[in-house]
Amino acid sequence: MRDAEDGGPAERAGAEAGMGARHGEGDGRDAGPGPAPGDAPGTEALLAAALRGRDTDAEGERRAVAAFRAARDVEPGRAARTRRRDDWRPRTGRGPRRSLKTALSVLLASLTLGGVAYAAMGGGGSTADDGGPERTRPPAVSDDASVRPVATPPAATRGPGTPDSATTSPGGSTVPGVSTPPGATPSDHPATGRDDTVARCRAYERLSGRGKALEATAWQRLVEAAGGAERVEVYCAEQLTGPTEPEPGAATGNGGAGGTGAHETGGTGAGIGAGGTVGDGGVGDGGVGDGGVDVEIGGSATARVPDQVGP
């Protein structure tokens, strides 16, 4: 305090004298933090009394304050970063707070991830129905209604490589060899709610020749769904081509499915065409499946498709 006043070196002598005087009184204060004489002076008190500096030396204080002033004035605005070793806030306060924060962020992260996962799963059921159309063929549903018939043939072409109709084939190029509906160009899934089944079928297609690679339960479910091991192939074909037979209401990539079916069956062209036409309205997943089966099995498909289309 007094230092603030007499900062000039010229006054140093006087200042020190003053400080000396002040330290007389300062002693009383300094003794405070040290051993309180009233307490039973144990070893600690004795040592503290003997070892604690009796008098803070004035010169040291002056230099410290000068250094403080210099640091303050030189970089007044500097935001000094607190390093770990500069943080002496009580641990007890920090620990719980940090762990609470950690817990919250972990919870948040798990919720987020869980939500994403759920959405992805749900995509099979509900979400896909909404998103499906958009993804697969948002334009097709609305405008292509008329165009559809045209669009279908390309699908047929695409698979087996029938060059004739190949002319128009839309975005189908991107889709891997798997029989994908041309209509559904952007996504390789037949946007139906049956993603699992289809996926299983794909796996089956790919692996069927190679024995046990199929996961047991998945395989079981597939067999169950198909209604018998021997029917799996047919069932799958129908699933993959699924949307071929359009049912009103289901908007999803029917056209594409039709295409595939065609490619697989070869002769189904007609059926496909029909599917395509109807397709605009939207294809029901389930309905489509059944139709598909027929298609694969034989020519009957052609006959049957129209029926289903009818409604």
Next chain:
Amino acid sequence: MGQRGEPRRVQAYDGELGAAVARAQDGDEAAFAVAYRFVQPGLLGYLRGLVGDDAEDVAADAWLEIARDLRRFKGDGAGFRGWTATIARHRALDHLRRQKVRPRPTALEQDVLDLPGPHSTHDQALETLSTRSALNLVAGLPRDQAEAVLLRVVVGLDGPSAARVLGKRPGAVRTATYRGLKRLARQLGTDGVTDDGVGTLGEST
């Protein structure tokens, strides 16, 4: 914690010290001087144990760094004592390294024989125990014990803070403090009395 025997006395001042530090961090020069007066005695005592007669020089170095880094500091009064002790210790170790001296209290030109013998009254001991003798006593301890005792008794740090200053585990520091104090008590002949002090420590162990 029973550890707080000695620090408890200091704690009363920690609020004031913390306030002064906070004001100093805002640029208040007088407050910095106040903080200096609070902390310097303990710091000096600790440094005397580490570097003997060079304590004042080392303390001056330490204060330069304290003044420079003050705005980095976060904590209360007790935290400030720990923080400054850490800085002082680093400066002391640098100093010892430069001197190529073993980091041990240097005040070993013994007048151990001059030590006050066992005293019947503490007042007597209090009067007769000179700084030099006390230093010699502490210097006679293994270094870890000496430092632990100094940080606790002279600087007034609690166990965890002392451990942080020394970069050791709190348990180890507590044990070192206890052993050191016990030994000193025996040498001082304050056994009977210091059962109090050491007892306090013992509770914590």
